[in-house]
Amino acid sequence: MAVYIILQLVHSPPIRYPAYCGQNIWPRSALQELEVAFKAIGRLMLDVGLMVAYHCDRYVSKGIKLGADEGLAHIIHRSRCHKGRLLYYFPTRPSDLLKDDWMSSWCGWHTDHGSLTGLTCGMFLKDGIQVACPDTAAGLYVRTRNDDIVKVVFGEDEIAYQIGETTEILSGGYLHATPHCVRAPTGKEVFGLERSTFALFMQPDWGENLRFPDNVPIHKELIPSNSILTFGEYTEKLLDKYYHLKT
Numbered sequence: 001m002a003v004y005i006i007l008q009l010v011h012s013p014p015i016r017y018p019a020y021c022g023q024n025i026w027p028r029s030a031l032q033e034l035e036v037a038f039k040a041i042g043r044l045m046l047d048v049g050l051m052v053a054y055h056c057d058r059y060v061s062k063g064i065k066l067g068a069d070e071g072l073a074h075i076i077h078r079s080r081c082h083k084g085r086l087l088y089y090f091p092t093r094p095s096d097l098l099k100d101d102w103m104s105s106w107c108g109w110h111t112d113h114g115s116l117t118g119l120t121c122g123m124f125l126k127d128g129i130q131v132a133c134p135d136t137a138a139g140l141y142v143r144t145r146n147d148d149i150v151k152v153v154f155g156e157d158e159i160a161y162q163i164g165e166t167t168e169i170l171s172g173g174y175l176h177a178t179p180h181c182v183r184a185p186t187g188k189e190v191f192g193l194e195r196s197t198f199a200l201f202m203q204p205d206w207g208e209n210l211r212f213p214d215n216v217p218i219h220k221e222l223i224p225s226n227s228i229l230t231f232g233e234y235t236e237k238l239l240d241k242y243y244h245l246k247t
Contacts, residue, residue, distance in 0.1 A: 042084040045118035045200040089195040104181035111177035112164040114203035135185030143179040206232030
């Protein structure tokens, strides 16, 4: 399970979609230097993400025609909806060993609903002290198009990027959203181990139109094929599905 500290890169007035227009949320003990550091890493991840998006557009353009302002790079560049989140995974406990699916024990399988997600590598702590993870099998995993499960490994000076659902929709299925989960370490010696990482969710602007093609099997139970929704409307439908309408 993870909790989040939300950092918006752009402040906006509270209008149609309050989830994208609120103030930044900071820990009470946060210092000004911490805010500056988070914004700096967020800006770096956005700049690199735009280069990743450019190459995504080059790949997609081989299969479908993209208008002058329809590519992923243009959509990300003009958006006001990017969010940085400090992801915190609670310390492991003895009861965690009873879980049926240890592979997704720290964070269950899912796909991000935005365009691109940038990630720093995980930082592991025990009793407030940074340590090396004693279980090399712990960490981020993805499922490939061939249904293989692969552990994602990258270093402190590297950024990983995942494809989100919106990119799959806009690309007509040429790019696929990345199913992923986070596996907690096993063994009694790892009890009390916690994990943190920083993620930047790059997303279309709330007013950006999305057309849901017939060949993209994303949330068909909510959205009929060839429907057109704004990204804000799409987000609200997913929030209702996963949170507000749960009983």
